[in-house]
Amino acid sequence: MSARTHALTIALTGGIAAGKTAVARRFEALGVHVHDADVAAREVIEPGTPGLAAVVGVFGPEVLDASGRLDRPAMRQRVFADPAARKKLEAIIHPGVRQWLRERVLAEQGPYCLLAIPLLAENIEHYRWVDRVLLVDVPESVQITRLIARDGIDQTLARRMLAHQASRAERLALADDVIENDGDEAALDDAVATLHQRYLALAS
DSSP states (O other): OOSSSSOEEEEEEETSOOOOOHHHHHHHTOOOOEEEEEHHHHHHSSSTTTHHHHHHHHHHHGGTTTSSSBHHHHHHHHHHHHHHHHHHHHHHHHHHHHHHHHHHHTOOSSSEEEETTTTGGGGGGTTTOOOOEEEEEEHHHHHHHHHHHHHHHOHHHHHHHTTTTTOOOHHHOOOOOEEEOOOSSSGGHHHHHHHHHHHHHHHO
């Protein structure tokens, strides 16, 4: 097997309200770098970036707020109502996000790092370069209960949000490692500690 030229790269994913952030925080507490696709998605369309220029080129200057930043609430409403607009926006942002994540991996000094990618299953063809996939898994009933409590929404909207994502089965099919997060959050400590040792061993 050829020597790896980058840190062992673990993609951390899971459905909405599965508990990815709680897992990521525990890895960070162990000194592991977690590079977040949601952070990347904001950074690649900051003022002055080619990403924001491309968004304005496609959607017009009215998508900017008074400070010259992307008016996110207005953009969100627009793309939620118009699937074609959403595809155009994703075609601009997603390649920038992937490049941002690749650059973080190539600059990584630690033995391994995590990439938090919520929509991994939906975009897996673009992430064949990650070494492993870690899934935070919960039953859909738990996701719905947590979503209602977290976002103050009703069950109908919670189910619709789930329907927009890959299915639980699709995510499980991709996973090399699975953390079950349907119980007490404190149980995550042991699960993360065990995986940390496994990843250190794999990295060496």
